Amino acid sequence: MMKKQAVIYELLQENNGFVTLNQVKESGVSYYTVKKMIGEGKLEKDEPGLYRLPKVYIDEYYSIQHRYPKGVYSLETALWLHGLSLTIPFEPMMSFPYGTNTKLIKEYGIKPIILRSNYDEGIVEVMPIKGQAVNVYSVERTLAECLRSIYKIDVQIIAPAFKMYARQNKINYSQLFKYAKLFKVERKIQSYLEVLD
Structure with a gap:
């Protein structure tokens, strides 16, 4: 048992103090070991399949992402995560592919946006923590x-x-206009950029 726990501790060290059930299974250790460690107070459970050391903080956005891996943070929540908004979103907004059942997502306090098209377009990773x-x-x-x-x-x-985007001095005009065209907001983008010049 101690050897199996040592494997989990190694995974925790590699992952900044947290580990997923998939990572545990891939290492050849069973869920029983995880359950035992939770019972002994060595591990804490945040979400189904997401565990951490007692003193480790797991960001709420990461926790939600783990629960809904198909979700992509969008709109006001994306502005916040990119550092372009001072308003903390009361209700995280996530986009999902067409056909996603939103009942449980809404119950969890997330505002889901279902996209018929362009769901995969422009997904990047950010690291709040x-x-x-x-x-x-x-x-x-x-x-x-x-x-x-x-x-x-x-x-x-x-x-x-x-304004915050312009202050970063990294305005990517080709990308902005690519998405402006995609969402049919070219005139609006143009007027915002003219004010910044």
Whole structure:
């Protein structure tokens, strides 16, 4: 048993103090060992299949991503994760592919957006906490998508986001206009960029 626990401790060390059940199984250790370690107070369970050392903090966004791996953080939540918003999203927004059942997702407190198309377009990883990567749409896709009138994103959130983006001195015009065209918001993007010039 001690050898099996040593394997888990090694995995925990490699993963900044947390481990998934899949990683445990891949290492050849059974769930019984994990259960025993939880019972002894050596491990704590955050989500089904996600475990951590008692003193390790698991970011809420990472925890949600683990629960809903197909979800991609989008719109206001993506702005927040990219550092382009000072408003912490009350209800995390995630996009899912068409056909996803949203009942449990909504019950969990997530605002799901179901996409018939372009779900896979522009997914990047960000790390709110070291070693805890989450899927989020790229900055340029997020800025363009937030301008779609269907989402009714407040101008008080969008305007500062464009200003913060411009302050980073990394405006990617080709990507911005690619997504502006995709979401049919070219005029809106143009007017925001003109204000920044």
